[in-house]
Amino acid sequence: MVNIGCVIKTPGNTKNNKTGSWRTFKPILDKESCIDCDNCILFCPDSCINKQHDIDYDYCKGCGICAHECPSDSIEMIKE
Amino acid sequence: MVKEVMTSNKAVAEAVRLAKPKVIPVYPITPQTTISEYLAQYVADEKIDAKYVKVESEHSAISAAVGASGAGVRVFTATSSQGLMLMHEILYAAAGMRTPFVLADANRAISAPLNIWNDQQDSIAQRDAGWLQIYVENAQEALDTTLMAYKVSENPDVLLPSMVCLDGFILTHTVEPVEIPEEEDVDKFLPPYVPDHAFLDPKQPMSIGNFADPEYYMEARHDMEVAMDNSVEIIQKTCDEFAEIFGRQYGLVEPYKTDDAEIIYVAMGSICSSIRVIVDQLREKGEKVGLLKIRAYRPFPTEAINEVIKDCEKIAVVDKNFSFGIGGALYADMKVKFDKEIYGFITGLGGRDITPEALTEIYEKTKNGPEKAVTWIGLKEE
């Protein structure tokens, strides 16, 4: 059974799909040295860093953009 | 009730005015063009409260139609021939996305060679797109069918788009008397379109036109088959409701003098008028002959046809289209569905006039048993 025309009426429900399992490297953010530039939030392709700079590992694919774009080197990529 | 003399194109435009679509994306092409012109004028004169989208191609006409219908409003578009061919890809998308709008196709031959005249190859080529296809015989039927098409398409058990097929020039450019329904009667018959299954509203976000993998695709397509099956009953019901309000009765098929007929012509569109004249002439000579006019080609009304043809001996299917190596599309469908003596006749391609002699010849050939299962009629001798 599918919806008529395969319409999806549950906005944003890709959240059911935990893409964290794709990850081989994991970003660890050090809030002490963080300068609140928000680069990691802006550039995260998977919208998984919130305003408080908490990383949602359910979705983080471990691309490493956040660490690479962090001007204060506050994010470290470590092997899962 | 006003009765006026007009072309089928004008009759379609009048139906559209009465159906009150909100968006009309349309691109001109012979012989549909006057529909696009009438509608542009109606919008310019505020006779329709709609946005007329002056698209740059038929492909964009149908794309804008799907977009607008997806956004939740009633939509109309029209085309012909090459234009319908250009729409081909999006016709499938429209049906798959279950956008229930109406398209009028002024039936015209397909290139090459370039030809602007009537046959039905263009819409027949789209028969598997998931659209309802109704073939009309005259201007009145063009008007009435356009109104009924909305009601059928928008039915929650159908939600498939409809194509109203009217023969190019023979109908689109021929004037004849047409009764124009009263607006209040039409409003009663056809209430505004209020979609539930798909619309675009930031207050209730939904994603439409999505990607479906092998896990879901077959179900989605099968649902369309179910909807198409549902439409058989709904078309008949809609015809009955229409008759109650407007006094003109239509059906999935229309038999003429078939009760005791030994040979039955089966045909679609304007040719049925001429065949009726020939049936009368042959009847006067004592021939037991009748006509079965197919109005609904998709859905294919198997039961309704069977009811009419079950006792006849032979069937002559008249097609204005053909599939290489097979014959006409209607002929092929009849052969698949019915185990009877059925012959196919290809006529009137590219506007070749179908004369009374040609129609009589079809009868004679069927009666005597033609040399071939499929015969081209009206072909010039070397």
Place this chain on the structure above:
Amino acid sequence: MVDIPDKNLLAPGHRGCAGCGASIAVKLALNALGENTVAVSATGCLEVMTTPYPETAWEIPFIHVAFENSGAVASGVESALRIQGKDDVNVVAFGGDGGTVDIGLQSLSGAMERGHNMTYICYDNEAYMNTGIQRSGATPYGASTTTSPSGVASFGEDKPKKNMPMIMAAHGIPYVATASIAYPEDYVNKVKKAAETKGPAYIHLQQPCTTGWGFPSEKTIEMGRLAVETGSWILYEIVDGKFEITYRPEERKPVKEYLAPQKRFRHLNDEIVEKIQKYVDAECKELGL
């Protein structure tokens, strides 16, 4: 600074590659546009990765119909919304470079010329990435793709990139801009301006693609920055016909620095690199960078 919204309108869990630039492009655009927006998408990476039935990453209304027609679909959507009096709803269409500069050009041109009140964003990753990196009209000179491969007698794509923003500008529409995901403030401002524009607006956004360009996933933004800092991608806007550069690198870096880290350019010899440098110099001179 760019405002960070409480809610992202492109949800996580979508199937984009790790390091996907298209996701960043859309996420930032939706941040700028807000919830009162309807999105249209051409077929491509974006559509496929965000709407695998029965899941959608879109928190706003979304429609996709086909590859080559997002301009026309958006025209229909816009018309339907306006005739219902929904004048305040933003209509945004996304197309990749293939769906925009190649197969979708006619549809887009018609939509722009008709003056629909909408924003079209081309997320340009410079090849057909969804189908596995085939060249498009937006593929730059020298890039090796599966249909413009480097080989014994070939250095890759042998034609320069189609100048799509200027083609759009020639339509006389009120707003045209180029942008890069590596400059989010500039990009977000442009999306906001585009949305506020009465009539059609076009943004051509360069969007590096880790898979198609061949660089490590963490360098998506760095590549975008290098493109701009070398003058290979110039950020400007054309408002009511008035052209203005919106970002000037302090000192333009050599193009080689942008080309070298990318696998698609790795085969290029010094001669071709020099030629590309000359192209870039000429373009920068023409636009006043």
Place this chain on the structure above:
Amino acid sequence: MIEIRFHGRGGQGSVTAAEILAKAAFKDGKYVQAFPFFGVERRGAPVMAFTRIDDKPIEMRYQIYNPDYVLVLDDGLLNVVDVFSGIKDNTEVIINTTEFEGSGEHKVHDIDATGIALDMLGRNIVNTIILGYFAKKTQVVSIESLVEVIKETFPGKIGELNAEATQKAYEMG
């Protein structure tokens, strides 16, 4: 069933004439059908149009091969097309001409519609004028309905003038 065939040139209004005749007959209470010979002809090329009039609904949708009446809007066509093609013994042919010399084989009426048109309309548009003459000669359609339809088809001054010219041709019939 009465079948009428019009011969004219592209731009002379043959198709309009066929439709006006159908609409006028409809006003008289008849069933009607009118259609052009479907072509891609441009201004100046020979064209045809057809009208059917009957007391009962008209079913046939093929062209008219054996007309009861033939109306020729331009005598220059006589050298170009066979306007007598398919005519029956009692077919009447009306030609806009000043110098037609028939062989006597056919029932031919001639009227100088061009003269009336130039005189009353100031230009050579004869499609309605020839219908006035046709109405009187054949009584197929009433002049009252004809004039009404002409005024509806061409609103304003031009309709008035056309109606007067048609009336004049009627009186000459």
